[in-house]
Amino acid sequence: MGGEVARYRHEALAVILQVRDYSFGPALAVLAWRRRRPPFAGDWALPSGPVGPSEAIGASVRRLLAAKVDLGEIAHLEQLRTLSAPDRDPSQRTIATAYLGLVPATSRPDLPDHAEWLPIDRLPTMAFDHAYVVDEGVARMRAKLSYTNIAFALAPEEFTLAELRDIYAGALDQDVAVTNLQRILLRRGQLAPTEGYAEPGEHGGRPARLYRFTTRELEITDPFAVLRPSR
Known part of the structure; x- marks a missing residue:
């Protein structure tokens, strides 16, 4: 069948995660x-923007974050999914490709006054399908x-085991034992x-040894963890 090819707005969408210290841990x-304009004016939204005509979507995400929120230190970035529901954007038909990005806990980028890091277990109302x-x-x-070394992207270059434990505990939202994590x-x-x-x-005491991840690129380190049935 012939016919006109449909053309839609295509945007890059970023889920950027970081473990941060709060009063509750x-x-x-x-x-x-x-957001400052309709639709969903006043609601919170993920960083997003149109994909340029001459750039890949991943490059568009990095450009968007570096330009709009001065975030250049993304330790890991991977494609998450494509969102194509016809009514996801009430203003116009928009297809979005979402990326997951991770930032080290020690990174403190300058943010504009309308941007914030929001704890995921206390999210306010969010715009669109965000x-x-x-x-x-x-x-x-x-x-x-559970099966890769992806925690390298949440951790600084060097850290104590107690600091790494806090990163895992924050990322998983559960207690983590230092000895088990180390083992x-x-x-x-x-x-x-x-x-x-x-x-x-x-309070003094013996200085804690500093550790590092052996590589700062994503690797599968326990393939069998993916296959274990839940109990």
């Missing part, structure tokens, strides 16, 4: 900004924590001790 947060996309991004990241990650070859030590705390 470390918690996973997502980068969002408050709350659903956040849920999917969090689920993807948490699943990969599992060393057995999988994800961690290596450095020659350095952290500065002593205010």
Whole structure:
């Protein structure tokens, strides 16, 4: 069959996650900004923008974040899904390709006054289908924590085991034991001790050894974890 090819607006959409320290403890947060115009004026939304005519979608995400929120330190970026429901944008037909990005816990980019890091377990009303996309991004990241080394993207270059425990606890929203974490990650070859030590705390004591991830690129380190049935 012949006919005219449909043309739609195509945007890049970013779910950027970071573990941050709050008064209630470390918690996973997502980068969002408050919309200033309809539709959904006043609601929170994920960073998004049109894909340029001469750029790949992944490059569009990085350009968007670097330009609009001064976020250049994305340690990991992967495609999440394509959203194509005809009514997802009430103003015009818009297809979105969503990406998941992870930022180290120590990164503190300058944000405009309409942007914030929002704890994912306390999300306000979000525009469009963005709350659903956040849920999917969090689920993807948490699943990969069980069988890959993706935590490297949430951690600084060097860290103590206690600091890494806090990152895992915030990312998973559950308690994590330092000894179990150390045993599992060393057995999988994800961690290596450095020659350095952290500065002593205010109460003194022995300085804690600093560790690093053996690689800062995504690797599957326990393929069988994906296949284990839930109990």
